[in-house]
Amino acid sequence: MTVQAGVAGWPIAHSLSPLIHTTWIAAAGLDAAYVAHGPETPDQFAALLDQGRSGRLRGLNVTAPYKEQAFAAADRVSDAARLAGSANLLVFEDGRVAADSTDGHGLMNALAEQAPALRVEGQPVVIVGAGGAARAAAGALAAAGAGVRILNRSRDRAERLAADIGAGVTVVEAQGAFIDAVLVVNALSVRPDLDVARLEADTVVMDMTYRPLETPLLAAARARGLVGVDGLAMLIGQARPSFEAIFGCAVPETDVRRRVLNHLGEAG
Missing domain, CATH: 3.40.50.720 (NAD(P)-binding Rossmann-like Domain)
Structure with missing residues (x-):
């Protein structure tokens, strides 16, 4: 069965997380999908969490404005998330939600x-x-x-x-x-x-x-x-533990930074 995961926030069209994670998914040969979710309201975000609790999602990265709501909804929170008072990573298992902050x-x-x-x-x-x-x-x-x-x-x-x-x-x-x-x-x-x-x-x-x-x-x-x-190094750095937590495997060796730079039309 295809593992379903993604990133949630609003607005979300600018997010580079799907590009980063799908690059790693392909390189690792996983049967998985990572897509952007754009809940416009807290209620819609809560409905997305219900999908996770029901087993339809394995994990979510979370960006503004839902990091605090993600933290509050979790059944278990890491020390890093507790310190930040927010979560950018949710992993769903057996109807429960584990929250972490990888920033x-x-x-x-x-x-x-x-x-x-x-x-x-x-x-x-x-x-x-x-x-x-x-x-x-x-x-x-x-x-x-x-x-x-x-x-x-x-x-x-x-x-x-x-x-x-x-x-x-x-x-x-x-x-x-x-x-x-x-x-x-x-x-x-x-x-x-x-x-x-x-x-x-x-x-x-x-x-x-x-x-x-x-x-x-x-x-x-x-x-x-x-x-x-630069911030892109941090973005990729925080995505690594997210990928490992959601998909249960190490990040494969591939030049994901170059892929993102090409997407952005930037050098460096």
């Missing part, structure tokens, strides 16, 4: 791939933003031993994030936030108000946004000679 895994994979010399243990890092993506990043970096600084326009939200994650995470103001930072992560969907000239000469700059692949922030960082890490 932090994706971030660490992206850093290892595109900034292999970076060492964050015992070092200050700055995350700009305090939403779900920032939570996942902060949790993963704090677990890796970094001293995480959260810089966000709304200090209250940043303080809630820091309190939830605990040790190793502090809230900072823009003045002095980037001193000695070995890594700056933009977890906003827009370009942050950040002058890369203020960064140290060896700071790594990561932008979670992947459309465009070379964001204005990354372009400015690279023009300064800094190492940049």
